[in-house]
Amino acid sequence: GDSVTQxxxxxxxxxxxxxxxxxxxxxxxxxxxxxxxxxxxxxxQLLLKATKADDKGSNKGFEATYRKETTSFxxxxxxxQVSDSAxxxxxxxxxxxxxxxxxxxxxxxSVRP
Amino acid sequence: EAQVTQNPRYLITVTGKKLTVTxxxxxxxxxMSWYRQDPGLGLRQIYYSMNVEVTDKxxxxxxxxxxxxxxxxxxxxxxxxxxNQTSLYFCASSLFARDRGFGxxxxxxxxxxxx
Numbered sequence: 001g002d003s004v005t006q007x008x009x010x011x012x013x014x015x016x017x018x019x020x021x022x023x024x025x026x027x028x029x030x031x032x033x034x035x036x037x038x039x040x041x042x043x044x045q046l047l048l049k050a051t052k053a054d055d056k057g058s059n060k061g062f063e064a065t066y067r068k069e070t071t072s073f074x075x076x077x078x079x080x081q082v083s084d085s086a087x088x089x090x091x092x093x094x095x096x097x098x099x100x101x102x103x104x105x106x107x108x109x110s111v112r113p
Numbered sequence: 114e115a116q117v118t119q120n121p122r123y124l125i126t127v128t129g130k131k132l133t134v135t136x137x138x139x140x141x142x143x144x145m146s147w148y149r150q151d152p153g154l155g156l157r158q159i160y161y162s163m164n165v166e167v168t169d170k171x172x173x174x175x176x177x178x179x180x181x182x183x184x185x186x187x188x189x190x191x192x193x194x195x196x197n198q199t200s201l202y203f204c205a206s207s208l209f210a211r212d213r214g215f216g217x218x219x220x221x222x223x224x225x226x227x228x
Contacts, residue, residue, distance in 0.1 A: 034216055043219035098161050105155040
């Protein structure tokens with residue numbers, strides 16, 4: 001079945017450091033790919049998405065490019081802030097009777113001042 | 114404000130006592146779904162609904178029931194809760210049932226503890 005694999009965490013960075021969170025997927029067909037963010041005590045929020053190969057999703061300084069050849073969707077940010085501290089989930093969805101999201105396990109990012 | 118509203122936010126209950134977690138969305142979304150989030154397991158789908166009166170099982174449906182009598186509401190029912198259903202539950206909705214590109218809007222979550 002479909003699956004999403006995220007790098008092991010947690011990740012701790014200093015403010016203004018560069019961030020890369022790896023995500024790879026296994027799926028048949030042509031899934032859409034997403035990054036969701038969960039701030040402490042809150043629900044998940046859509047951070048960015050890409051619906052086809054070579055698409056780049058971007059939002060709030062975060063970027064991710066849909067790489068079909070490597071089945072990857074790595075999340076990047078050039079300069080993280082303390083307010084970016086959260087749990088980040090990579091996910092995929094396919095067209096069909098149940099357009100469910102298949103999630104990775106999530107990774108906790110802590111940014112220290 | 115467009116949102117998915119879950120209630121309650123926190124619930125502690127005893128084994129076997131029936132409970133309902135409510136979910137309501139105000140965006141006229143077709144698709145609604147319930148997930149549970151457990152440490153080390155990420156989020157797993159419990160049930161989903163393509164539209165009114167259309168529901169089906171997700172990956173972990175055992176011990177749960179749902180109904181979709183109105184488009185905006187999708188309650189999650191635990192007829193006889195057990196401790197292994199202690200978890201963080203999220204309701205989510207999406208505009209179209211069959212379109213993979215929209216992503217979901219999530220509720221704020223319900224933390225359920227069954228003792």
